[in-house]
Amino acid sequence: MKAKARFLLAIAVLGLLMTGPFVVTSFLVWVEMQETERKLLLDLLLSRLPIGTLMTLFGFAIGIAVLHNLFKQYVEGLRGMAEQLRLMLGANRNFRVKLQGPPEVQRVAQVANDLAAQRDALLDDVEARIAEANASVEAEKNRLAALMSELAQAVVVCNLDGRILLYNNRARLQFKALSQGPTSAAGGALIGLGRSIFSILEKNQVEHSLEIIRQRLVGGKSAIANFVTTTRGGQLLRVQMVPVLSGGDEGEPAMSGFVLTVDNITRTLEEEARRDNALHSLTEGSRAALGSIRAAVANLIDYPDMDPELRERFVKVVDDEASRMSKRLDQTMNEFTDAMKTRWPLEDVLAMDIISAAQRRIEDKLKLPTKTEEVDDGLWIKADSFSLVFALLFIAERLQDHYQIRDLRFRTVCEGKLAYLDLIWIGQAISSETFYSWEMETMQALGETSSLSLRDVIDRHGGEIWYQREKAAHRAFFRFVLPVAVPVTEVADERSTGRPEYYDFDLFKFEDKSIDLDRKLSELTYTVFDTETTGLEPSNGDEIIQIGAVRIVNNRLLKQEIFNQIVDPECPLKPESIPIHGITEDMVRGQPNIDIVLPGFHAFCEETVLIAHNAAFDMRFLQLKEERTGIRFTQPVLDTLLLSAVVSPNQESHKLDALLERLGISINTRHNALDDALATGEVFLKLLPLLEEQGIVTVRQALEASEKTYFSRIKY
Amino acid sequence: MSKKILIVDDEPNIVMSLEFLMKKEGFEVATATDGEQALAQVAAFSPDLLLLDVMMPKKSGFEVCEALRADPAQGGLLIVMLTAKGRETEVAKGLAIGADAYVTKPFSTKDLVARVRQMLGLA
Numbered sequence: 067m068k069a070k071a072r073f074l075l076a077i078a079v080l081g082l083l084m085t086g087p088f089v090v091t092s093f094l095v096w097v098e099m100q101e102t103e104r105k106l107l108l109d110l111l112l113s114r115l116p117i118g119t120l121m122t123l124f125g126f127a128i129g130i131a132v133l134h135n136l137f138k139q140y141v142e143g144l145r146g147m148a149e150q151l152r153l154m155l156g157a158n159r160n161f162r163v164k165l166q167g168p169p170e171v172q173r174v175a176q177v178a179n180d181l182a183a184q185r186d187a188l189l190d191d192v193e194a195r196i197a198e199a200n201a202s203v204e205a206e207k208n209r210l211a212a213l214m215s216e217l218a219q220a221v222v223v224c225n226l227d228g229r230i231l232l233y234n235n236r237a238r239l240q241f242k243a244l245s246q247g248p249t250s251a252a253g254g255a256l257i258g259l260g261r262s263i264f265s266i267l268e269k270n271q272v273e274h275s276l277e278i279i280r281q282r283l284v285g286g287k288s289a290i291a292n293f294v295t296t297t298r299g300g301q302l303l304r305v306q307m308v309p310v311l312s313g314g315d316e317g318e319p320a321m322s323g324f325v326l327t328v329d330n331i332t333r334t335l336e337e338e339a340r341r342d343n344a345l346h347s348l349t350e351g352s353r354a355a356l357g358s359i360r361a362a363v364a365n366l367i368d369y370p371d372m373d374p375e376l377r378e379r380f381v382k383v384v385d386d387e388a389s390r391m392s393k394r395l396d397q398t399m400n401e402f403t404d405a406m407k408t409r410w411p412l413e414d415v416l417a418m419d420i421i422s423a424a425q426r427r428i429e430d431k432l433k434l435p436t437k438t439e440e441v442d443d444g445l446w447i448k449a450d451s452f453s454l455v456f457a458l459l460f461i462a463e464r465l466q467d468h469y470q471i472r473d474l475r476f477r478t479v480c481e482g483k484l485a486y487l488d489l490i491w492i493g494q495a496i497s498s499e500t501f502y503s504w505e506m507e508t509m510q511a512l513g514e515t516s517s518l519s520l521r522d523v524i525d526r527h528g529g530e531i532w533y534q535r536e537k538a539a540h541r542a543f544f545r546f547v548l549p550v551a552v553p554v555t556e557v558a559d560e561r562s563t564g565r566p567e568y569y570d571f572d573l574f575k576f577e578d579k580s581i582d583l584d585r586k587l588s589e590l591t592y593t594v595f596d597t598e599t600t601g602l603e604p605s606n607g608d609e610i611i612q613i614g615a616v617r618i619v620n621n622r623l624l625k626q627e628i629f630n631q632i633v634d635p636e637c638p639l640k641p642e643s644i645p646i647h648g649i650t651e652d653m654v655r656g657q658p659n660i661d662i663v664l665p666g667f668h669a670f671c672e673e674t675v676l677i678a679h680n681a682a683f684d685m686r687f688l689q690l691k692e693e694r695t696g697i698r699f700t701q702p703v704l705d706t707l708l709l710s711a712v713v714s715p716n717q718e719s720h721k722l723d724a725l726l727e728r729l730g731i732s733i734n735t736r737h738n739a740l741d742d743a744l745a746t747g748e749v750f751l752k753l754l755p756l757l758e759e760q761g762i763v764t765v766r767q768a769l770e771a772s773e774k775t776y777f778s779r780i781k782y
Numbered sequence: 783m784s785k786k787i788l789i790v791d792d793e794p795n796i797v798m799s800l801e802f803l804m805k806k807e808g809f810e811v812a813t814a815t816d817g818e819q820a821l822a823q824v825a826a827f828s829p830d831l832l833l834l835d836v837m838m839p840k841k842s843g844f845e846v847c848e849a850l851r852a853d854p855a856q857g858g859l860l861i862v863m864l865t866a867k868g869r870e871t872e873v874a875k876g877l878a879i880g881a882d883a884y885v886t887k888p889f890s891t892k893d894l895v896a897r898v899r900q901m902l903g904l905a
Contacts, residue, residue, distance in 0.1 A: 350866050353865075353867075353886065354887055357866065358793060358796040359888070362798075365799055365891070372802075376802065386795060387795060
């Protein structure tokens with residue numbers, strides 16, 4: 067019942083209470099009375115009726131006033147408070163009930179406010195804890211990612227389906243070096259988050275190792291498996307697999323994925339094979355020659371009285387074979403010196419880095435000024451840098467202590483396979499005996515003792531050291547001879563802005579492999595791409611000259627996982643189009659043609675949904691190559707132009723530039739396929755929530771909505 | 783009648799020494815410088831013992847040995863493999879395919895002569 071109705075009812079009840087007893091009493095008395103008595107009463111009452119009625123009305127009015135007041139304070143007051151409490155519960159946490167009305171109501175309001183305060187404190191605490199936990203998880207992830215990226219070994223983490231969840235920079239570089247053809251030219255398409263490891267490693271081998279690990283887990287042994295595999299390019303990889311275990315608190319730990327550490331052992335094996343070869347050629351190869359010599363010598367000794375001509379022939383045999391052996395020995399040494407000397411693990415370092423390290427310590431600790439003369443900044447040597455720097459310090463300190471030198475200079479000279487590192491000083495010459503003793507004793511420098519002698523350090527490098535004088539200049543120097551290294555040129559990161567996005571732990575939940583049209587848009591893996599072409603008419607002979615693409619995995623644009631390749635169109639560029647795409651004849655010449663690039667791009671897109679801005683245009687170019695290359699792009703294609711038309715049908719322009727401005731996205735350059743692909747990717751990610759507002763959540767819904775827009779009717 | 787020895791090696795220097803040595807020991811000696819020649823000489827010269835090098839052009843010593851062992855007419859022929867291949871696996875292979883002895887270069891001529899004499903029942 068409404069409050070107003072209740073109020074009216076209460077007034078009615080009050081009226082009845084005030085008049086009811088009198089009326090009922092009068093009626094009962096009236097019934098009992100005689101006719102004369104009734105007449106007498108009527109006379110008596112009627113004359114006094116006005117005052118009675120007046121008194122009753124007066125009382126009734128007071129009653130209504132009291133009732134109204136009570137109603138106002140208790141019923142309506144509480145009703146208002148209820149609304150305020152509702153507000154406080156939902157919309158505005160900081161709202162507090164106003165203390166007004168009678169003391170009882172005020173007390174209720176006060177208790178409600180106290181409860182709210184208590185709730186706020188609890189909520190704040192919970193939020194703070196959640197934020198703290200999130201921050202620590204994020205920090206740990208970052209630490210892990212940073213750690214992984216610094217590892218010298220290639221590490222790849224996969225879920226049980228073989229999807230890559232995490233990989234480090236070394237893995238990227240290693241697989242990039244492995245991948246052949248246009249894929250490597252285009253930036254290592256093989257490895258990527260959410261991609262299958264089986265495109266790199268033999269599936270059977272990986273599954274076999276998983277089986278071994280499962281068995282070892284059941285058997286309670288250390289779960290680890292190793293295998294060596296050959297890549298398509300003929301490289302040998304040694305792979306170690308360990309499981310990622312989860313739910314280890316109770317019962318059997320379940321495997322949820324695996325970690326692979328990958329070493330490319332091709333070079334190591336080649337080196338071992340070379341060493342083997344050298345050994346073989348020196349042993350087996352010498353047997354035959356030695357056999358001839360020994361037999362001839364035995365004859366000469368055993369039959370001293372043989373005729374001179376025969377004797378001459380046996381002596382010649384010895385001479386021949388001996389010189390053949392010498393020649394073979396020289397040859398072997400020449401071919402295999404590197405392989406035979408580098409037993410100690412030497413690393414490739416810049417000679418300049420070694421010198422700088424030594425200079426710093428000599429100046430800081432020995433207070434001895436140093437200089438460099440003619441140091442080749444780009445000279446790489448194979449060295450154990452710690453022991454080499456220590457050797458330099460050792461000599462510097464000796465020279466300072468015994469020969470009072472004023473400064474020390476460094477110089478490098480490169481002679482073919484050998485690098486000379488010279489330590490030069492002006493002043494008194496030292497005797498060869500002194501230097502010999504320095505060479506052999508255990509090194510000491512800056513109060514530290516090494517376990518090695520100078521000779522040990524030199525031997526370790528397969529090098530030499532000697533002492534030489536430049537008499538004219540009154541100078542002398544020690545010359546270290548060290549092996550020159552040919553550094554493996556590592557490909558620099560193309561886009562190393564910020565922390566690399568090499569990990570995605572959410573993929574642990576990712577199970578399905580094929581593209582399911584009813585999966586949520588936000589969960590899918592996409593390849594966003596763009597092409598630059600010689601012109602706008604694919605069916606009139608215009609050709610693709612650049613393909614740029616980037617991947618979106620779990621709602622993140624992975625700027626490290628890109629495909630970027632210039633294509634030789636095998637036809638002249640149109641001069642009027644060059645200012646648009648900025649690609650010149652010089653740039654396309656010598657690049658692979660579409661027959662080579664398209665398979666690489668196809669592999670890059672595998673198992674992803676394609677996205678392009680005005681996709682029909684780019685798809686048409688790809689389709690025209692189907693017959694020639696046999697490569698078909700059969701996956702679903704989303705078009706950001708159409709999706710934009712779905713989201714904002716009343717906007718005039720859906721050109722990429724207009725979209726970028728509307729969505730507040732800024733990019734470096736336009737009309738470069740890769741930059742445009744990146745921009746399109748950003749656009750797509752911004753469109754996702756807007757599509758969701760319209761109830762478009764799955765790929766199927768997005769495709770259907772796109773089809774219905776006006777723009778989809780424009781065909782190329 | 784003196785025993786006949788066929789020396790097969792593609793290196794003339796060792797052939798010369800062995801030929802001289804074996805003649806001095808009183809054997810009748812013939813030589814061959816590759817595998818095919820060796821098989822022809824075995825037929826023509828019908829030696830009692832073969833000093834056979836392993837690494838030769840055309841046919842290796844292993845092949846010659848196998849061919850001879852497959853021929854029942856040559857059942858009594860003694861074969862000594864002389865080789866620069868000193869690995870155990872190769873020694874095992876030589877003996878397995880029917881060589882009677884396996885001598886690794888370089889060898890002592892005295893020992894070789896003693897071995898040959900013993901195998902021919904002259905010691």
